[in-house]
Amino acid sequence: MLYRKPKLGLLGLMTEGYEDIFPGILDRQMRYAQEIVDRISPIADVSFAGIGGNRGRIEEIIAQYNHEGLDGILIVLLAYSQGGYLVRALENNRLPIALAVIQPDQEVLDEWEELDLTVNQGIHGAQDNANAIVRGGFRCEFFAGNRQEQRFVDFVEDFAKDCYARAKLKNMR
Numbered sequence: 411m412l413y414r415k416p417k418l419g420l421l422g423l424m425t426e427g428y429e430d431i432f433p434g435i436l437d438r439q440m441r442y443a444q445e446i447v448d449r450i451s452p453i454a455d456v457s458f459a460g461i462g463g464n465r466g467r468i469e470e471i472i473a474q475y476n477h478e479g480l481d482g483i484l485i486v487l488l489a490y491s492q493g494g495y496l497v498r499a500l501e502n503n504r505l506p507i508a509l510a511v512i513q514p515d516q517e518v519l520d521e522w523e524e525l526d527l528t529v530n531q532g533i534h535g536a537q538d539n540a541n542a543i544v545r546g547g548f549r550c551e552f553f554a555g556n557r558q559e560q561r562f563v564d565f566v567e568d569f570a571k572d573c574y575a576r577a578k579l580k581n582m583r
Contacts, residue, residue, distance in 0.1 A: 412425065416454045416570035419475035419483045419505075420447055423491035423535060426463035431526075432525050434462065439488040439529060442514050444485060456569040461488060465495040472499040482506040482573030484566065489528055490535040494540030500548045506576060507550045508569045511536040512557035533553065 422443040429434045429441070439461065447456045457480060483505050485496075491541055513530045534555035536554075544551045553565040 412577075416453045416482070417478075417480045417568055418450070418456050418573070419471070419478070419480045420456055420458040421462055421468070421475075421483050421485045422446075422458065422460075422467070422488045423462050423485065423495070424488040425491050425495075425535075426467075428489060432528060435489070435525065435529065436450065440540065442529070443486070444489060446512070446557065450484075450566045450570075453563065453567040455499065456484075462495070463490070465498065468495050469499040469502070472503050472505075476502075476504050479503060481577045483510065484500035484569070484571060485509045485539065487511070487535040487539070490531050491539065492535070493538035493540070496539055496542055497546055500543070500546060502535055503548075506569075506573045507543070507548065508565075509536065509540055509552050510557075510562065510565070511540075511552070511554040512562065516556055516558070516568055570581075 411459065418442060422439070424439055429553050443458055443461070447458050450456055457475065457478065459471045459474055460467075462471050472483065483503070485507060540552065551569050553562065557560055
């Protein structure tokens, strides 16, 4: 049996409408998502289909990841996102999921402005999304911590390898 790198989809969540308040926030959060992809790309091939900003877009992204035959989905909050937006998409999902509670900045600085608080408030959305996942009965792995630490990479690596093993075993006869 040949081994390949596990294939993960990154589902970056962020409620639409922030761009009107903070011009450029979408580009900023796309760069943040790309930083996450770059951080974990040595251990998994990562697809990022863009920001899931509303229920319909989240459903499209998860359907795409299922269609592409990925091994699993890593969910991160790029800013606040309502947990209810995930429910229907997860009802139609066949891939393992993990929610990583991470944020762009690791400390609050004196010169922070409202934009800094907004892009680092994913923790509120993480709580809402984790609640929707658990109450919906969806199996999920959870991580909370600093994305710059090896602990985050180790978590993603374990999750990715588990997803890959599941995909391989599922196809065995």
